[in-house]
Amino acid sequence: MSSKAIIVTGAASGLGQAAARALADNGYRIAALDLAAIDAAALPENANSYSVDVSETQAVDAICAQVAQDFGGIHGLVNCAGIVKGGKLVSRKGPHDAEAFKQVIAVNVFGTFNLMRAAGALMAENEPDTDGARGVIVNTSSIAAYDGQIGQIAYAASKGAVASMTLPAARDMASLGIRVVSIAPGIFDTPMLAGLPEDVRSALEATVPFPAKLADPADFGAMALHIFQNKTLNGEVIRLDGALRMAPQ
Numbered sequence: 279m280s281s282k283a284i285i286v287t288g289a290a291s292g293l294g295q296a297a298a299r300a301l302a303d304n305g306y307r308i309a310a311l312d313l314a315a316i317d318a319a320a321l322p323e324n325a326n327s328y329s330v331d332v333s334e335t336q337a338v339d340a341i342c343a344q345v346a347q348d349f350g351g352i353h354g355l356v357n358c359a360g361i362v363k364g365g366k367l368v369s370r371k372g373p374h375d376a377e378a379f380k381q382v383i384a385v386n387v388f389g390t391f392n393l394m395r396a397a398g399a400l401m402a403e404n405e406p407d408t409d410g411a412r413g414v415i416v417n418t419s420s421i422a423a424y425d426g427q428i429g430q431i432a433y434a435a436s437k438g439a440v441a442s443m444t445l446p447a448a449r450d451m452a453s454l455g456i457r458v459v460s461i462a463p464g465i466f467d468t469p470m471l472a473g474l475p476e477d478v479r480s481a482l483e484a485t486v487p488f489p490a491k492l493a494d495p496a497d498f499g500a501m502a503l504h505i506f507q508n509k510t511l512n513g514e515v516i517r518l519d520g521a522l523r524m525a526p527q
């Protein structure tokens with residue numbers, strides 16, 4: 279698949295940026311999607327930047343068509359765009375903010391689905407390789423899909439949905455020669471967690487059995503790359519978490 283084009287969403291930062299680097303270092307060309315245009319210095323060589331909200335249907339259709347035109351086709355997708363909004367189902371302030379819940383679902387669930395549908399349709403137009411393969415899709419779930427903590431109900435629901443879409447998506451795409459695999463990261467050292475105070479970061483690190491630290495985004499990139507390279511991986515959600523099982527709080 280080397281030298282073929284891969285869309286990476288959320289590529290401006292954190293896990294998306296690490297996936298884009300790992301794939302680019304191995305010869306893939308990258309279409310880096312994020313809310314805002316990405317500074318060229320933050321992009322790997324052979325990458326183009328596109329600005330789009332993954333939850334916008336028509337904008338995503340248009341960007342995917344543009345990417346296919348710019349690169350002469352799309353052979354992969356890594357969905358990393360995502361947001362977190364905390365809040366308890368009911369707290370002293372009252373019921374959970376309904377709009378916040380809908381926003382998390384719109385970006386994390388619909389955004390993932392939206393890219394899979396639009397980019398997947400374009401991958402289906404590829405000539406199959408000698409194994410009958412036309413493309414690979416990698417989604418980003420979270421261990422919150424399984425061990426959702428207090429105050430994570432919206433995020434856990436969204437990441438559970440990403441995990442649950444993996445098998446039916448793989449089954450839907452099997453006849454097209456497109457594999458679908460999700461990664462469920464534990465806690466990684468990205469801007470999403472950078473805002474936490476040092477004592478909270480240390481406490482989080484201590485909850486990971488081994489290695490007891492916030493994980494290096496490069497390990498996520500390595501996993502994304504491996505999924506592209508391993509032709510048997512399909513329809514699975516892979517925990518990448520140092521054996522962390524999150525406590526209620």
Ligand code: NAP
Nearest residue numbers: 288290291292293313331332359360420463465466468470
């Ligand atoms: P991050 O550094 O905040 O990166 C997320 C990127 O997605 C940002 O560049 C963000 O842009 C972009 N984005 C947000 N909403 C978007 C939208 N509607 N359309 C397009 N792009 C959008 O977070 P990260 O830690 O790398 O997380 C990447 C993914 O991994 C997320 O899905 C997250 O839920 C998941 N994850 C992370 C961890 C972790 O420990 N870090 C653990 C489990 C799962 P802006 O910055 O402009 O908003």
